[in-house]
Amino acid sequence: MSERLRAFDALRNVEMVKNVNAYAEGSCLIKCGNTHVLCTASVDDHLPDWLKNSEKGWVTAEYFLLPRSTSTRVSIDKSINSGRTHEIKRLIGRALRAVTDLEKLKGFQILIDCSVLQADGGTRTASITGAFVALYLACQKMVASGQISRMPIKEFVAAVSCGIVDGKKLLDLDYEEDSSADTDSNFVITQSGNIVEIQGTAEGEPFSEDDFSELLSLARKGIAELIELQKKVIKG
Numbered sequence: 263m264s265e266r267l268r269a270f271d272a273l274r275n276v277e278m279v280k281n282v283n284a285y286a287e288g289s290c291l292i293k294c295g296n297t298h299v300l301c302t303a304s305v306d307d308h309l310p311d312w313l314k315n316s317e318k319g320w321v322t323a324e325y326f327l328l329p330r331s332t333s334t335r336v337s338i339d340k341s342i343n344s345g346r347t348h349e350i351k352r353l354i355g356r357a358l359r360a361v362t363d364l365e366k367l368k369g370f371q372i373l374i375d376c377s378v379l380q381a382d383g384g385t386r387t388a389s390i391t392g393a394f395v396a397l398y399l400a401c402q403k404m405v406a407s408g409q410i411s412r413m414p415i416k417e418f419v420a421a422v423s424c425g426i427v428d429g430k431k432l433l434d435l436d437y438e439e440d441s442s443a444d445t446d447s448n449f450v451i452t453q454s455g456n457i458v459e460i461q462g463t464a465e466g467e468p469f470s471e472d473d474f475s476e477l478l479s480l481a482r483k484g485i486a487e488l489i490e491l492q493k494k495v496i497k498g
Contacts, residue, residue, distance in 0.1 A: 266432070266439070273422070273434045273484050278395055278495040287372075288400030290495070292392030295436055296382035301392035303400035304373045305409070319367025319414075321397065323354035323374040325389055331378045350386045351376075353459065357390045357419055357450045358397055360458045366414035372400055383437035387421035387448055391488050394419055398496055418453040420488035424477040426469060433480040445469045449481035453489050 268274070274295030283289035288303035313320055327341045341347060354376060374397060376389035397415070404410045425435045425443035432439060440446055447462035462474065469477075 270430060271433050271480055271483055273487060274436065276488065276491055278392060278491055280395060280399060280495050280498070286396070286400070287403050288396040288398065290392045290395035290399070292388050292395075294384055294388045294391075294434065296380060297384050297388050297436075298378070298380040299385060299388045299392050300377045300379055301389065301396040302375045302377075303393070303396040304375070305400055305404060306371045306373060307369060309369070309371050313371075317368055318364040319369060320364065320371040321355060321358045321362050321367070321374065322371065323351045323358065323376065323389075323393065325351040325354060325376040325378070325386070327378045327381060327385070331381045350389070353386060353450075353461075354390055354393055357421065357458050358393060360450075361394070361416050361419045361452055362397070363414045363416055366410055366412050368410075370404070370409065372397060381437070383435050383440045384423045387423050387450075390419070390421035390450060391492065395492055395495060398492075418489045418492055419450065419458060420485045420492060421448060421450040422481050422484040422488065423448050424480045424484075426473060426477070431473070431476050431480060433484045445473065445477070447477055447481075449478065449485065451482060451485045455482065 277293040279291045282291045283302050286302035287305045290301045292299050327336055329335050374393045376393055378385045401414055405413055423435045424433055424447050426445040427439050427443045444466040445464050449460055450458040
């Protein structure tokens with residue numbers, strides 16, 4: 263494994279650029295080191311059949327890797343139909359719905375598309391963080407156009423990975439770190455500090471409760487920084 267050139271508790275260089283798509287109601291290009299994800303939010307007044315005549319709207323997500331986003335080409339069909347893809351898109355949808363008042367979206371569905379342009383670890387966490395910006399911008403536009411009367415976003419949310427590599431607790435793993443980690447985890451946490459989801463796995467030795475507490479502390483630090491960046495790009 264190559265030597266880590268940043269502090270154990272430092273994020274990779276993160277950049278978020280809003281409104282990069284001329285057609286989507288909300289869009290954000292997020293770059294976390296060499297992981298780049300294009301996130302778009304599309305507003306639709308056609309609800310899923312099971313939600314018709316309900317008092318709620320809906321937020322759902324799609325996720326896929328572009329064919330040459332990784333070191334070897336992966337076909338779009340293989341990417342879209344993989345179990346990993348289905349698991350990640352459900353995670354993104356859950357994370358966004360957790361901070362959205364769906365009753366304020368009554369009559370509308372917002373479809374999030376996360377397209378991984380380049381992958382170097384943390385694609386699911388980058389997707390959640392960028393997708394929130396796209397969702398927020400789309401909701402702003404809906405309020406401005408009169409489609410909905412009030413902003414449905416309850417609070418900000420972001421996600422980050424943490425792990426134990428060679429006995430060291432690290433924040434925001436790249437692919438090389440992730441592939442050699444003894445413990446790998448993803449945290450989705452809101453601005454108020456509430457936990458939406460935690461995915462944690464011991465790839466080697468089981469990890470202790472103290473280990474988990476340290477990883478959670480790292481994640482909270484990283485997510486607080488990501489949320490500040492989200493706020494800046496939305497306001498900018």
